[in-house]
Amino acid sequence: MTVTKYIKQLLSYEEYSFSLNELIENIDKTDTSIKSELNRLIEKKEIVNLRKGFYLIITPRYSTAQKLPIQLYVEKLFRYLDRNYYVALLSAAKFHGASHQQIQRDYIITETPKFKDISKNSIDIRFFTTSIWSEKNIQIKKSDAGLYKISSPALTIVDVINHQTKLGGINRILSIIEELSEELKESDLRELISWYPNKSTLQRFGFLLDELRINEECQELLFMYLKARNFFPVLLSPKSNERPGAVDNKWKVDVNVKMESDL
Numbered sequence: 326m327t328v329t330k331y332i333k334q335l336l337s338y339e340e341y342s343f344s345l346n347e348l349i350e351n352i353d354k355t356d357t358s359i360k361s362e363l364n365r366l367i368e369k370k371e372i373v374n375l376r377k378g379f380y381l382i383i384t385p386r387y388s389t390a391q392k393l394p395i396q397l398y399v400e401k402l403f404r405y406l407d408r409n410y411y412v413a414l415l416s417a418a419k420f421h422g423a424s425h426q427q428i429q430r431d432y433i434i435t436e437t438p439k440f441k442d443i444s445k446n447s448i449d450i451r452f453f454t455t456s457i458w459s460e461k462n463i464q465i466k467k468s469d470a471g472l473y474k475i476s477s478p479a480l481t482i483v484d485v486i487n488h489q490t491k492l493g494g495i496n497r498i499l500s501i502i503e504e505l506s507e508e509l510k511e512s513d514l515r516e517l518i519s520w521y522p523n524k525s526t527l528q529r530f531g532f533l534l535d536e537l538r539i540n541e542e543c544q545e546l547l548f549m550y551l552k553a554r555n556f557f558p559v560l561l562s563p564k565s566n567e568r569p570g571a572v573d574n575k576w577k578v579d580v581n582v583k584m585e586s587d588l
Contacts, residue, residue, distance in 0.1 A: 326352050328362040332372070332382055339470050342398035344405050345378040375443065379405050392448045395431040396420075396468035403435075410435045411463045412475040413453065413484055414492065415501065420466065421478050423504035434476070434484065453488060459520045462513065478505050479513040480521075486533070487526045495562045496585050499533070506539045514543050518550045525559040527551060532561065532576035536584065548575065 331352055335343055348359050363380070366372045370391060373381045379402060381393050395412060403410040412420065414432035430449040440452040462480035465472050476484060482505050485498045492498055521527065531547035534540050558569035558577045561584075569579035 327354075328352065328359060328366065332366075336382060336384065340401070341382050341384070341393055341470050342375070342401045343380055343382070345380075373445065373448065375402070375445070375448065376406075381448075391446050394468070395433075395450070396466070396473045397470040399433065400471060400473045406440075408435050408440075409458055410474060411480075412473060413481065414476075414488060415485070417476045417481040418485065418501045418505055420475055421481060421505055421508050423501045423508075453484075453491075457522055461516050461520050477513045477516075478508040478510070479517040481505055482509070483517065483521060483523070483526050483530055486529050487523060489562065495582050499537075499584060502533055503537050503539065506534060506537070506543075509540055509543055511542050511546060514546055518547070524551065524554065524556050528556060528559050528576045528578055529561060532574060532578040535574070535576065551576075 328348060331348060332343070335341070345359070345363075348363075349356060352359060363372065363374075367374060370388065371383055373383060373391065375381050375398075381398055383391060383393070387393055395416060399410065399412060410433055411417070412432070413434040415428045415430070416432040419428065429447075430451055432451050432453065434453045434455055436458045437454045437456045439454045442452055443450040462477040463474050464477050466475050467473075482502055485492065485501055485505075489495050489498050518527070527547055528551060531544055531551065534544045534547070556577060558572045558579055560567060560569050560579050560581045562582045564581070567581060569577075569581075572579050
């Protein structure tokens, strides 16, 4: 069997990626001849070497873009890398319907240690890490290529708030939070506060829901959770050289930036 034939076989099962190890196990040829055929297919732009030893199959449908939707290969990629992951941040927001901002980059959260970001032709994947991993608030969704993992609306919101400075600041994410809050269910938030460790992010979350005048049940749930614990003033937008000053809201959030949603 040739690499080309093996790829056709994969596509017949709706699989859009493969590893070099997989080819070596399934094709009765030398490693050198397999690699040589891979190089020819890369030159013809029929496959892309995404990461050492891992390849994407660029079908005619995606030949102009020279990239695949993340949901078609992310599960197989992380099985290959042997690491927990979920599709996160602006990518997850898009899947949950908060898509008025067109994003070209894909965002994934994994366990530590950090992966190097992938920037290759039109493929742009940014990895964020967390040292506190929980299977809670991670949803399983189905794509044409099978199942993949994605943060729930509640986890997506806290991740976006937590990483706001790397995503363009509070005003860039305000409209995303506003749209995601329409998908936010009380059960999702209850599950989140059962394990989520970052109180300051939960304060910002409650404050933003309050400011946007949305989802009062979730506001109440967040406030009761915080009230049962000690919580202290925090900046709405964290800055390393600034400390929170006087606060005039129950969430103890110092509004140190002007808020303007672009919805």
